[in-house]
Amino acid sequence: MGIVFSNTSLLSGSGNNSINLNNQIVQFVDNTATVNASATTAAWVNLLSTTITTSKNNNRVLVEYMCNHRNDFTQGNWSLTYHRMLVSGPNISNAQIMYSGHMGSASLNIGYYERQFLYTASLVGTYTFTAQGLAFQGTSTFGTNNSGSTNHYLRLYEIGS
Amino acid sequence: MAVYFNNNVILQQINNKLHAPGIVIQTVNTLNTAALQNATTTPADYFTSNSITMTKSTNRLIIEWHVDLRTNDWGDGVWNLAYMDLIHVQSGAQLAYTGYIGEYTNNIKHSHRSAVHTPGSVGPHSYKLRGWSYSALNTSFNGTGGWVGNDNQSYIRITEIGA
Numbered sequence: 383m384g385i386v387f388s389n390t391s392l393l394s395g396s397g398n399n400s401i402n403l404n405n406q407i408v409q410f411v412d413n414t415a416t417v418n419a420s421a422t423t424a425a426w427v428n429l430l431s432t433t434i435t436t437s438k439n440n441n442r443v444l445v446e447y448m449c450n451h452r453n454d455f456t457q458g459n460w461s462l463t464y465h466r467m468l469v470s471g472p473n474i475s476n477a478q479i480m481y482s483g484h485m486g487s488a489s490l491n492i493g494y495y496e497r498q499f500l501y502t503a504s505l506v507g508t509y510t511f512t513a514q515g516l517a518f519q520g521t522s523t524f525g526t527n528n529s530g531s532t533n534h535y536l537r538l539y540e541i542g543s
Numbered sequence: 544m545a546v547y548f549n550n551n552v553i554l555q556q557i558n559n560k561l562h563a564p565g566i567v568i569q570t571v572n573t574l575n576t577a578a579l580q581n582a583t584t585t586p587a588d589y590f591t592s593n594s595i596t597m598t599k600s601t602n603r604l605i606i607e608w609h610v611d612l613r614t615n616d617w618g619d620g621v622w623n624l625a626y627m628d629l630i631h632v633q634s635g636a637q638l639a640y641t642g643y644i645g646e647y648t649n650n651i652k653h654s655h656r657s658a659v660h661t662p663g664s665v666g667p668h669s670y671k672l673r674g675w676s677y678s679a680l681n682t683s684f685n686g687t688g689g690w691v692g693n694d695n696q697s698y699i700r701i702t703e704i705g706a
Contacts, residue, residue, distance in 0.1 A: 385546070390665050393554075394548070395548030395549050395550040395552055396550070399550055399551065399552050399564055400552060400563075400564055401548060401549075401552055401554055401563045401564070401565075401566070405564055406566055406567075406702070407567055408563050408565055409555055409564070409565040410565050410603070410704050412603070412659045414658070446657075448657075450642055451639075452643075454647075457620065457647055457648075486565050487646055487648075487650075489646045489647045489648040489650075490618075490622075490646060490647035491645075491646040491647065491650075492624065492642070492643040492644065492645060492646070493644070494641075494656070496655055496656055510665060517561070518548040526642065529642035529643050530640070530642035530643060531641055531642025531643075532639065532640045532642070533638065533640065533658055535657070535659075537659070540565075
C-alpha cells in the first residue's frame with residue numbers, strides 16, 4: 383500500500399523491508415571494523431567494503447567513511463597518504479567516486495580521513511563500495527596499524543526519492 | 544496507530560514519535576563549551592552527553608562527536624600526540640578509540656567521528672568523551688586564547704535509527 387499526500391509525495395512499501403519516502407532514510411547499513419593494513423606507492427590496498435541493495439531507481443546513497451592512517455617517511459619531507467572510494471553495481475564496475483588527494487605534512491604524522499558524500503544509484507540492485515589506501519612515499523599504515531585506533535567504518539544510508 | 548505495508552513493514556507511533564525501519568526516530572544534541580587540560584597519560588572525563596531514551600530496544604544509535612584539540616607544543620622532532628575515546632556510561636563499554644592523534648612536530652588537530660551502538664534496552668543511555676596525553680605533557684581539548692584557539696564548541700550528537 384502507499385499513502386499519497388496532496389503534494390504527490392508518496393509513502394510506500396519498498397524493497398528490503400523498508401519504507402520509501404522522498405528525502406528520508408530508507409535503510410542504514412553499518413560496517414564498523416578495526417582495519418589493519420599497510421600500503422606502499424605500488425598499489426592501492428583494500429581497507430573496508432560495504433554492500434547495499436537499493437530499493438528504487440535513482441535513490442541516493444549517503445556514504446560515510448573514516449579510517450586512521452600514518453606515514454613516517456622522513457622528518458622534513460612530505461609524509462603523505464591517499465584514500466579513495468570505488469563502487470561496483472548493476473551498471474558500473476570499480477569506478478572511482480571519491481579521492482582524498484594528499485593527506486599529511488612534511489613531518490611524521492598520524493591522522494585519519496573522514497568524509498561523507500552522496501552517490502546516485504541509478505538502478506535497483508546491489509552496490510558495493512570499497513575504500514582503498516596508498517602511500518605517496520615510503521609506507522603508509524592504516525587503521526590500528528601503528529596508530530592503535532579502533533572502530534573504523536564505511537556506512538551507507540539509502541535516501542528515498 | 545500503525546500502518547502496515549505489504550512488505551510487512553510497520554509505520555507506527557511509539558511515545559509520540561513515528562517509527563519505521565531505517566528512519567531517524569530522534570536526535571539528542573549536547574553542546575559543550577568547557578575545556579579540558581590533561582597533562583597525564585590517564586584518561587580524564589571530558590564531558591557527558593544528555594541522555595536518550597529509545598523508542599524500541601532493538602534500535603541502533605549513532606553517536607557522533609567533534610572536538611578541537613592541541614598537544615601544547617612539546618617541540619619539533621618529538622611526538623606531539625593526544626588520545627580520545629567514547630564510553631557508554633551505563634555499561635562502561637568503550638565504543639571508539641582514536642589511537643594517536645598528532646605529528647612529530649607541534650600541531651593542532653581535531654577529532655570528528657562516530658560510533659554505532661545497539662545497547663539492547665530503551666535506556667536512558669548517555670555517552671562520555673575522555674581525553675589524555677601521550678607524554679604526560681599538557682594537552683588541551685577546546686580552549687580559547689593560547690590553547691586551541693577555537694570557538695569552544697564541541698558536541699556529542701546521538702541519533703536513533705529504527706530497526
